[in-house]
Amino acid sequence: MNYRSSFEIYLRTGRRLEPTRHALQLKFNPWHDPDDGRFTFSGQGSYFRGLGASMAPEKSSSSTDPTTERSDLLRLAQFRPNPRARMGGNGGPPLYDPRTLEDAFPGLNRAPGGVVLSLADNFLDFTGPARAWTRELAVRHAKTLVQQIKALQPNYELNLLEPGGFPASADGQVNLINRLRFDRAKAFYGKGELRPLQIETLRFLQSKVDTAYEEGLRLLRSGRLPVRLSEREALGNFIDFRVRTELRAHYGSNGISIERGQSVQVNRRAHNVSERIYSVPDSRVGDVAFDVTLQEKSLANEQIRRFFRSDFQPISVVIVRPTQPGPRNTYVITRPKGL
């Protein structure tokens, strides 16, 4: 029975008849492309049952790719791929380029006092979630960085096509980008802005701590590292010695003074004159202190509280730990109220 018949009966008898289920012509295409959710022809993509049925799609009988089986089962029809992952034809993914600690520790600029915030997981990556590194991308990033440095320091010279050419290997390109980032931080430092140097110091420390930890563990496991203390204590000390020595060399090679009284210091006393106490952060850049450690440290540690009580009044203390034991090992502690 259709709508017209029902209406005629209503006019003649006054009775309302429900149209039968078959009277409604409902169009429904159960076939969808699991990648973009669009309709497909019958037998292609995944089969999704109608209302009332499970949302789990049934696999197309024509699909024979075993690698897609699991992911198809877990995707809903409204699934949309990450748009950043589709970039590439229009210049590639955006440069992941944190310039301040606020960029590397999400939420830092709004965090209340005494809060602990973890370092972004992809801090040492260059392309954020896309993870695609190409020569074209490296050249584009390098040119952008050179322009930024020249804006601050017009006489800056770096011939990207100097003898040897633009680095061919991915490692060489990463090294070049790191160098340019440090040069940019140095140019900002020359203008009195320390925040980019803070982030580049963190980048250097994290890289060096990870390398030293890996080498130290290898030596320990092979029995080639003589120790007198506990293995953990010895490893921690040797990492500390090495990272500090290399940080001094890094600043020195880049012309950044770490003499007494400068804004950048490596392992020097930070005094609290009125209380006649001092602490010794591994490094400090402006009003941020860095501590390299294997241990988890917090405001419960007297050492950390002394950092905050020192006369240079750090706004935060960055605890730099190896990333190998687990993610989010490196974190920042914001200045607590009342200290």
Add this chain to the structure above:
Amino acid sequence: MREYRAHIPQTIGELHDLIGSMMLSSPRFEDHSGYFPGKNIDTEFFALKEGFKVLRKQLGEERYHALVQMADRMRAHFEADPDDKTEDAIRGREIVLDMEDVLAPLEAEEHEDSDGLS
């Protein structure tokens, strides 16, 4: 690439850091991170010997000569075992511990720049 310049220790604490750092970077002292492409056994022992000279007065003649002699022996061990396969590299690292012992009384006096990683 930018020329690598090893830091010449200016205090006993910095000298201790340099000696301790040799534990993990020996026997070749090369850097694979890309930050220090010119770093090698020559640059590191140059920095060590120069540091001894800078701090000669604080070290005193006896300690100075003992440390120079220990550094020479340490370098010979590392050069004899560049691939870290024999006992030589381990002997070299043991000398690192001996040098720390020589410096320990002076560090206590200086009581500066020796926070350690704890």
